[in-house]
Amino acid sequence: xxxxxxxxxxxxxxxKHLQTDWFAPALFAPGILxxxxxxxxxxxxxxxxxxxxxxxxxxxxxxxxxxxxxxxTDPAQFKGLVTTLRIxxxxxxxxxxxxxxxxxxxxxxxxxxxxxxxxxxxxxxxxVLIRAYGWMVILGPNGPVNSLLMASxxxxxxxxxxxxELAVVLELIHENIPFMILPxxxxxERINPALNDAAMNLGASxxxxxxxxxxxxxxxxxxxxxxxxxxxxxxAFVAPLVLGGGNVSVMTTLMQQTMLTTLxxxxxxxxxxxxxxxxxxxxxxxxxxLSRGRRTT
Amino acid sequence: xxPPSQESxxxxxxxxxxxxxxxxxxxxxxxxERVSLEVxxxxxxxxxxxxxxxxxxxxxxxxxxxxPTEGRIIxxxxxxxxxxxxxxxxxxxxQSYALFPHMTVRGNVGFGPKMRGEKSGAVAEKVRWALSxxxxxxxxxxxxxxxxxxxxxxxxxxxxxxxxxxxxLLDEAFSNLDAKLRGRMQEEVRELQLRLGIAxxxxxxxxxxxxxxxxxxxxxxxxxxxxxxxxxxxxxSPESLFVADFMGRCNRIEGxxxxxxxxxxxxxxGPAGMIRFEAPPHPEARPGEHCRVFMxxxxxxxxxxxxxxxxxxxxxxxxxxxxxxxxxxxxILDGGIPFQVHLPNTPGSKDEFPINGVVAVVPQPGAxxxxxx
Amino acid sequence: MKLHVTRRGLLLTYVTLFFIYLEGPLAVIVLSSFNSGxxxxxxxxxxxxxxxxxxxxxxxxxxxxxPELLNAVYTSLWxxxxxxxxxxxxGTLGAYALQRAxxxxxxxxxxxxxxxxLFPQIVTGIGLVLWFSAVGGVPTWMRLLLGHLIIxxxxxVVTVTASLETLDRSLEDAAMNLGANxxxxxLxxxxxxxxxxxxxxxxxxxxxxxxxxxxxxxLFSGEMNPFPLWLYQYIEYYIDPGAAALAxxxxxxxxxxxxxxxxxxxxxxxVAVSK
Numbered sequence: 001x002x003x004x005x006x007x008x009x010x011x012x013x014x015x016k017h018l019q020t021d022w023f024a025p026a027l028f029a030p031g032i033l034x035x036x037x038x039x040x041x042x043x044x045x046x047x048x049x050x051x052x053x054x055x056x057x058x059x060x061x062x063x064x065x066x067x068x069x070x071x072x073t074d075p076a077q078f079k080g081l082v083t084t085l086r087i088x089x090x091x092x093x094x095x096x097x098x099x100x101x102x103x104x105x106x107x108x109x110x111x112x113x114x115x116x117x118x119x120x121x122x123x124x125x126x127x128v129l130i131r132a133y134g135w136m137v138i139l140g141p142n143g144p145v146n147s148l149l150m151a152s153x154x155x156x157x158x159x160x161x162x163x164x165e166l167a168v169v170l171e172l173i174h175e176n177i178p179f180m181i182l183p184x185x186x187x188x189e190r191i192n193p194a195l196n197d198a199a200m201n202l203g204a205s206x207x208x209x210x211x212x213x214x215x216x217x218x219x220x221x222x223x224x225x226x227x228x229x230x231x232x233x234x235x236a237f238v239a240p241l242v243l244g245g246g247n248v249s250v251m252t253t254l255m256q257q258t259m260l261t262t263l264x265x266x267x268x269x270x271x272x273x274x275x276x277x278x279x280x281x282x283x284x285x286x287x288x289x290l291s292r293g294r295r296t297t
Numbered sequence: 298x299x300p301p302s303q304e305s306x307x308x309x310x311x312x313x314x315x316x317x318x319x320x321x322x323x324x325x326x327x328x329x330e331r332v333s334l335e336v337x338x339x340x341x342x343x344x345x346x347x348x349x350x351x352x353x354x355x356x357x358x359x360x361x362x363x364x365p366t367e368g369r370i371i372x373x374x375x376x377x378x379x380x381x382x383x384x385x386x387x388x389x390x391x392q393s394y395a396l397f398p399h400m401t402v403r404g405n406v407g408f409g410p411k412m413r414g415e416k417s418g419a420v421a422e423k424v425r426w427a428l429s430x431x432x433x434x435x436x437x438x439x440x441x442x443x444x445x446x447x448x449x450x451x452x453x454x455x456x457x458x459x460x461x462x463x464x465x466l467l468d469e470a471f472s473n474l475d476a477k478l479r480g481r482m483q484e485e486v487r488e489l490q491l492r493l494g495i496a497x498x499x500x501x502x503x504x505x506x507x508x509x510x511x512x513x514x515x516x517x518x519x520x521x522x523x524x525x526x527x528x529x530x531x532x533x534s535p536e537s538l539f540v541a542d543f544m545g546r547c548n549r550i551e552g553x554x555x556x557x558x559x560x561x562x563x564x565x566x567g568p569a570g571m572i573r574f575e576a577p578p579h580p581e582a583r584p585g586e587h588c589r590v591f592m593x594x595x596x597x598x599x600x601x602x603x604x605x606x607x608x609x610x611x612x613x614x615x616x617x618x619x620x621x622x623x624x625x626x627x628x629i630l631d632g633g634i635p636f637q638v639h640l641p642n643t644p645g646s647k648d649e650f651p652i653n654g655v656v657a658v659v660p661q662p663g664a665x666x667x668x669x670x
Numbered sequence: 671m672k673l674h675v676t677r678r679g680l681l682l683t684y685v686t687l688f689f690i691y692l693e694g695p696l697a698v699i700v701l702s703s704f705n706s707g708x709x710x711x712x713x714x715x716x717x718x719x720x721x722x723x724x725x726x727x728x729x730x731x732x733x734x735x736x737p738e739l740l741n742a743v744y745t746s747l748w749x750x751x752x753x754x755x756x757x758x759x760x761g762t763l764g765a766y767a768l769q770r771a772x773x774x775x776x777x778x779x780x781x782x783x784x785x786x787x788l789f790p791q792i793v794t795g796i797g798l799v800l801w802f803s804a805v806g807g808v809p810t811w812m813r814l815l816l817g818h819l820i821i822x823x824x825x826x827v828v829t830v831t832a833s834l835e836t837l838d839r840s841l842e843d844a845a846m847n848l849g850a851n852x853x854x855x856x857l858x859x860x861x862x863x864x865x866x867x868x869x870x871x872x873x874x875x876x877x878x879x880x881x882x883x884x885x886x887x888x889l890f891s892g893e894m895n896p897f898p899l900w901l902y903q904y905i906e907y908y909i910d911p912g913a914a915a916l917a918x919x920x921x922x923x924x925x926x927x928x929x930x931x932x933x934x935x936x937x938x939x940x941v942a943v944s945k
Contacts, residue, residue: 130699
């Protein structure tokens with residue numbers, strides 16, 4: 001008798017389960033089908049990063065931490081890591097200081113906001129390679145910078161600007177500065193303008209108002225933009241490839257060499273995992289700042 | 298719960314819709330708890346209550362957008378508890394009208410019959426019929442955004458009617474209209490409903506709307522049914538404090554019941570004085586019993602004669618507000634209880650109650666109603 | 671008051687200079703494509719359209735370059751169109767499911783669907799190389815298509831999600847109430863209501879695929895050389911203004927596509943996700 005009741009209850013539960021609406025979940029299928037290889041590929045990268053590599057035999061299945069050890073101790077790789085972090089840091093700091101006033105202007109632009117946004121986004125959505133080519137022309141021996149240097153007598157012959165870390169940094173600033181400005185402008189636009197008026201009304205000078213009201217309130221935007229630009233700069237590939245021209249070794253270009261030239265897949269996998277780890281930590285911070293910002297407003 | 302008058306008139310008929318003990322829980326919260334209701338052919342029933350009382354959830358369960366956690370829903374004798382929304386023929390009129398912006402009026406009104414697989418000739422015929430009912434012939438090729446609010450609502454009504462629904466559900470259907478248009482649409486819809494004899498359930502938080510349109514009103518609070526009855530019943534004989542309060546302003550007071558052989562029953566309300574009852578307030582009334590009563594403002598009058606024992610409650614006029622058809626007197630009874638009294642403004646009426654003047658609040662016969670516990 | 675005016679003026683000057691800097695590299699390419707000299711030079715030596723003529727010749731009959739450039743453009747075009755179609759289908763359905771599904775794990779799936787936006791593209795490329803070599807026997811066109819599908823899918827997911835968020839849910843309820851089942855409701859009501867987002871997503875997806883370099887770099891092969899790769903190889907070896915002329919053409923396409931998105935008032939949505 002009691003078992004019959006139990007079965008009855010069980011059937012009822014099963015029925016409830018079957019009643020779950022499967023129409024919407026079923027629509028995940030095509031997207032999952034597309035993204036599954038990416039997940040599979042990353043799982044594979046992680047597994048490969050623990051494998052051994054032999055110049056003659058190629059990849060040998062193993063469980064070793066050697067590849068990760070090399071990422072941080074091999075002079076070339078360590079230098080690449082340091083260069084990556086240095087470039088990203090410089091790019092991020094410059095983007096913050098150059099971009100902040102632009103974000104302020106956008107947040108106060110009123111009816112010109114659409115135009116400024118369009119101007120900001122246009123280069124962002126242009127082929128990276130074409131932008132890099134633009135910088136090749138600008139920094140090239142026959143470019144405007146060198147013409148100016150020579151015309152002003154500061155330099156007798158064309159200075160070598162291309163294929164330097166400076167070229168990479170300049171391109172990355174140009175490439176990533178919109179990603180600093182957009183979150184900053186978004187935060188600045190949400191600041192109640194009455195707060196500035198209130199501060200001024202209470203006797204604060206414009207400078208004091210800025211440092212005591214606007215700047216602290218825009219902190220979520222600063223953090224979000226900084227993390228985003230740092231993450232994007234450290235995973236950039238086109239700029240170091242095209243403008244570094246082999247003279248600037250960063251993590252991404254080293255990964256390319258390891259994978260395609262020396263064919264040391266386990267080492268390349270370990271480098272990939274380290275880069276992903278760096279980027280994911282930064283992006284997790286970015287997501288955290290965003291969600292906190294949303295909660296407080 | 299069902300009033301006897303309904304029972305007798307509905308003898309031999311079957312209800313169009315039956316809700317049998319339906320409940321809906323969202324997580325730990327019970328949005329609707331054991332609601333039972335029968336809607337009879339041609340009847341107009343309102344679900345009335347404050348926001349969050351479960352009336353909309355109930356309506357959405359009838360329409361099939363939400364599945365009840367417990368209970369059964371029976372439509373025309375068939376159990377439709379597990380029938381998907383698109384196979385129930387209950388027409389829902391949305392608060393926002395939910396007209397399809399990318400379709401013309403013709404497309405909107407014809408959508409129902411088309412989805413139910415009717416031939417294009419039959420669809421066109423239905424569209425013509427439904428638009429003529431709402432007097433919108435000639436608007437077939439307009440888009441919803443080219444129509445006024447009232448016209449949009451008519452299209453929504455036509456769309457529901459064209460779909461051949463066996464009953465109508467109205468979800469706060471008039472709250473998006475301005476006051477004047479709202480009154481007219483309420484009248485029109487009620488007239489149409491009576492003409493078509495289609496059973497209808499209206500969800501509203503507006504008690505005047507419910508009183509004006511309904512055959513019966515279901516008052517809900519906290520997911521439960523408080524009372525079901527005709528407009529008159531719920532207004533004048535509320536079965537709970539909540540219903541009494543929700544249906545309109547009520548002046549509440551409590552006191553000790555006394556009985557004086559010759560003069561009848563009195564309620565001794567302390568410093569404010571006494572109220573006389575025509576008959577015992579309830580069959581088992583005992584002298585000395587503590588009672589709570591209420592009176593509607595329009596069932597009270599003011600008098601300057603304050604001396605009579607048991608003729609009314611003594612107080613002071615604090616404020617008089619002129620509202621055109623009537624004035625409202627705010628009276629503070631001796632003892633501090635605030636009362637409102639509606640004074641009809643007749644052509645000859647003078648301002649006879651000065652501010653701070655001492656008055657007696659006199660209930661009209663039958664005005665004092667015992668409050669349920 | 672006077673101080674206020676000068677501060678505004680200062681900000682205006684700064685912003686003007688900034689946007690000159692931001693659009694500068696693009697302007698330099700356009701201007702140097704009209705150079706009459708043999709090499710890219712700025713300021714240009716003289717005005718001439720000869721490099722556009724040379725481009726035409728290249729396309730028409732240059733014996734060594736013609737097949738490659740035409741092939742590259744052709745490869746990029748079909749790749750863009752095919753991956754856009756796939757991304758629109760998978761992305762639209764996915765965005766709908768993300769908003770409506772009430773199953774556990776939906777939040778993880780949301781992260782998954784947006785992952786390729788911010789995941790380092792070089793790792794996507796390298797990972798896919800390893801994946802394909804493990805699977806084996808996958809032809810180049812399929813590798814490229816899958817790679818481009820992955821990176822353009824989130825573009826559609828984001829724009830369609832934005833559209834779905836502004837969609838009046840009662841429209842779908844009304845359709846169901848009038849007897850339309852799930853599929854009919856989706857096709858006749860939901861889809862027409864979000865078509866702006868779907869279209870913006872499609873344009874954005876196409877742009878992403880057409881201009882992608884990093885992922886493509888790891889998946890292409892000699893016989894299938896998409897346009898960005900061809901351009902890269904060209905500017906590595908030639909410094910004539912022909913590349914500038916070619917880049918100007920691509921810029922023109924990009925700009926008109928962006929204006930199109932702007933017309934759809936969807937630039938904001940694109941901005942939110944770009945990259």
